[in-house]
Amino acid sequence: MNSNFHLPLCCPVCAEPLQQDKRTFRCSSNHCFDTAKEGYLNLLLSHQRRSADPGDGKMMIQARRRFFESGAYNPLIGLIHQNTSFGTILDAGCGEGALSGNLPGTVIGMDISKEAVRAAAKRYKPATWIVANTMRPLPFADQSFDTILSVLAPRNIDEFARILKSDGQLLIGVPGPNHLIELRSQLNIGTAGFEEKADEAAGKCAPQFKETDRTPLTYQMQLNRQQINDLIQMTPIFWNSGPEAKEHIGQLNELNITVSFVLLTLRQSDPGQTGL
């Protein structure tokens, strides 16, 4: 937990600013939240979640961490670094933190999964890691972020518009047309609709945001057996698909796959309006 900067955190109960006193964050109405021993802050109230343990579970987080550590998504991390300037950055739906944990600037990563946030906090110490639900009012002050990053995660456009500075950018990462197409076709999972994901995402951000840039990233890579199994485990859509095909793929020593993402940059259409 970074205590050198004033963090734009708000109380999830009453929305007043939270002040930090060592490991405790407190609002003027005396609602208080303690930093966990791993260094993250849980601002998810019990009525803001649908299950006791929402979001990605431990096995998925571990698979995702191994997959990132293998370097398979390094080009995606590189693209995000290229597009993120210094300043205050929110990674909404940050997972285990690999995409934003090493960004320069003041990084706040947020996820509904406590396991994900715990893993991020243990690994990437300088950033601030928070358990919260993107789809609820966000525990952040108005106009406090220069960049909001949302990669393969749910988006709350009204709240993003409220907490982004008027000249800030929203970066959205979605799968590109042929993302994991080899794995999808072997597991009999439809590949339709991937062409339109970027247009769809940009459309859903209107009218608050307009797209200013779009960067496709596509590359081929050869996965080893561990990477194949981690990829299947970290991708829920693969779980229940063709058990036999899945078992067969899981035994392969290598598999060539296409990785394809699209990174959208969006800016506020009417920077004078903060939220709705």
Ligand SMILES: C[S@@+](CC[C@H](N)C(=O)[O-])C[C@H]1O[C@@H](n2cnc3c(N)ncnc32)[C@H](O)[C@@H]1O
């Ligand atoms: C596919 S993972 C992507 C993680 C990370 N952005 C990355 O690309 O490595 C989706 C993440 O969104 C989180 N998530 C799902 N619903 C959420 C919500 N309502 N609020 C916050 N995070 C959520 C999951 O727990 C998971 O960590």
Ligand SMILES: [Zn+2]
């Ligand atoms: Zn409060």
